[in-house]
Amino acid sequence: xxxxxxxxxxxxKLDEIVAxxxxxxxxxxxxxKLYKEGxxxxxxxxxxxxxxxxxxxxxxxxxxxxxxxxxx
Amino acid sequence: MEKKAYTVSAINKYVxxxxxxxxxxxxxYVKGEVSNCKYHTSGHLYFTLKDNEGAISCxxxxxxxxxxxxxxxxxxxxQVSGRIxxxxxxxxxxxxxxxxxxxxxxxxYEKYAKLKEQYEEMGLFDPSFKRPIPKMCDxxxxxxxxxxxxxxxxxSVSMRRNPYVQLILYPAKVQGQGASLSIAxxxxxxxxxxxxxxxxxxxxxxxxDLWAFNEETVVExxxxxxxxxxxxxxxxxxxxxxxxxxxxxxxxxxxxAELAVxxxxxxxRQIDKYKNELDLRFASxxxxxxxxxxSYLKALKHxxxxxxxxxxxxxxxxxxxxxxxxxxxxxxQKKNKLKYYALKLDGASPLKRLKSGFLYAENQDGKHxxxxxxxxxxxxxxxxxxxxxxxxxxxxxxKNKG
Numbered sequence: 001x002x003x004x005x006x007x008x009x010x011x012x013k014l015d016e017i018v019a020x021x022x023x024x025x026x027x028x029x030x031x032x033k034l035y036k037e038g039x040x041x042x043x044x045x046x047x048x049x050x051x052x053x054x055x056x057x058x059x060x061x062x063x064x065x066x067x068x069x070x071x072x
Numbered sequence: 073m074e075k076k077a078y079t080v081s082a083i084n085k086y087v088x089x090x091x092x093x094x095x096x097x098x099x100x101y102v103k104g105e106v107s108n109c110k111y112h113t114s115g116h117l118y119f120t121l122k123d124n125e126g127a128i129s130c131x132x133x134x135x136x137x138x139x140x141x142x143x144x145x146x147x148x149x150x151q152v153s154g155r156i157x158x159x160x161x162x163x164x165x166x167x168x169x170x171x172x173x174x175x176x177x178x179x180x181y182e183k184y185a186k187l188k189e190q191y192e193e194m195g196l197f198d199p200s201f202k203r204p205i206p207k208m209c210d211x212x213x214x215x216x217x218x219x220x221x222x223x224x225x226x227x228s229v230s231m232r233r234n235p236y237v238q239l240i241l242y243p244a245k246v247q248g249q250g251a252s253l254s255i256a257x258x259x260x261x262x263x264x265x266x267x268x269x270x271x272x273x274x275x276x277x278x279x280x281d282l283w284a285f286n287e288e289t290v291v292e293x294x295x296x297x298x299x300x301x302x303x304x305x306x307x308x309x310x311x312x313x314x315x316x317x318x319x320x321x322x323x324x325x326x327x328x329a330e331l332a333v334x335x336x337x338x339x340x341r342q343i344d345k346y347k348n349e350l351d352l353r354f355a356s357x358x359x360x361x362x363x364x365x366x367s368y369l370k371a372l373k374h375x376x377x378x379x380x381x382x383x384x385x386x387x388x389x390x391x392x393x394x395x396x397x398x399x400x401x402x403x404x405q406k407k408n409k410l411k412y413y414a415l416k417l418d419g420a421s422p423l424k425r426l427k428s429g430f431l432y433a434e435n436q437d438g439k440h441x442x443x444x445x446x447x448x449x450x451x452x453x454x455x456x457x458x459x460x461x462x463x464x465x466x467x468x469x470x471k472n473k474g
Binding site: 007008011014017018021022024026028031032034035038039041042045046049050051052053054056057058059060 | 227
């Protein structure tokens with residue numbers, strides 16, 4: 001649960017960073033810092049997404065077993 | 073024997089009038105089973121109501137049809153409210169229905185309304201208790217029958233939108249005896265697993281079929297759940313009390329899955345978009361800074377000391393040139409003047425005089441003799457001619473008169 005929250009949080013932060021980078025008064029150091037932070041967030045977002053296909057878990061009398069066949 | 077014969081229409085009119093004058097037939101309730109049910113394209117509804125011994129044709133006009141919640145189907149047992157009247161064209165009486173309800177369900181509707189009021193008063197439907205559904209759920213619990221359209225729909229939507237989401241099904245009994253207990257148990261079990269969201273529902277059915285979702289055990293389990301709950305009972309038009317107490321009501325199980333399962337392709341695209349935005353913005357920052365730097369460089373160049381030396385040198389060269397020009401001009405002037413004087417001098421040259429036969433005379437002291445007063449008789453005079461020198465002695469002096 002915390003994992004998904006941070007993905008949403010990351011998006012929020014990325015919105016802020018992108019908005020921040022629009023400020024033309026930004027110093028080069030600050031801009032670079034923001035950019036680096038943003039890229040890091042993008043990478044962490046990508047790695048946060050668990051790309052393993054899941055089979056449905058059917059609870060059976062308290063026991064947990066993965067199965068697709070029982071359903072159809 | 074002649075008997076008076078009436079026209080068909082006159083007889084029908086007469087009979088119709090009898091019906092109209094009968095207060096009892098002008099408003100009756102009739103119960104029976106529906107057959108020959110036909111929703112006509114005109115919007116009117118035609119059906120036959122029958123019981124074991126008889127049948128009566130029924131018609132409901134469009135204006136009334138629109139107000140009915142129940143969709144009539146053959147075999148349904150209903151109670152119809154309306155009037156009995158004659159259709160003169162066919163010489164046939166029929167029931168003009170204004171409303172109907174499913175027989176026996178009247179009490180179920182009443183029960184539903186009463187329960188709804190009761191839960192409402194208890195504050196179970198209060199919007200302040202509604203929890204938001206997380207936008208990106210990883211684990212989704214489902215309480216529904218393990219066979220049926222609901223789970224099938226949820227799974228296919230989920231697979232299409234995001235196959236990486238973990239679905240966890242609690243197979244529940246969703247209708248009949250013990251259904252509400254099974255559903256409530258399912259909610260409690262899944263709630264204890266710390267999932268992101270739970271979908272509670274089933275496919276469409278009659279009000280009796282959906283009844284478990286109105287029962288207190290289910291409503292209470294939904295209300296007490298710590299996990300946000302999406303209700304998805306029946307079709308768009310079906311409402312159960314679970315829908316009111318749930319954090320979110322989905323019209324159908326498919327819709328519930330759309331709401332619970334975030335679209336992974338959109339999310340991945342969003343991440344890519346962020347990457348692009350970052351690159352673009354940063355590149356523009358760089359361009360900006362570079363432009364600023366360029367303008368500073370330009371400004372600095374104007375202040376460069378070497379530039380000043382060059383400029384001074386240029387000025388110096390100009391001055392030198394000017395000096396030269398002035399000097400040569402002056403020289404030319406002098407030269408011309410000299411020439412002029414030389415010409416003039418040439419005319420006054422003593423040699424030239426000597427050439428034309430003049431004599432240049434000096435006294436003994438080497439002084440030029442210009443007057444007779446410069447010499448005395450007996451003085452020796454040196455005379456210069458053009459080609460030689462003579463020495464002579466003054467014998468006499470004659471002074472010009474005047």
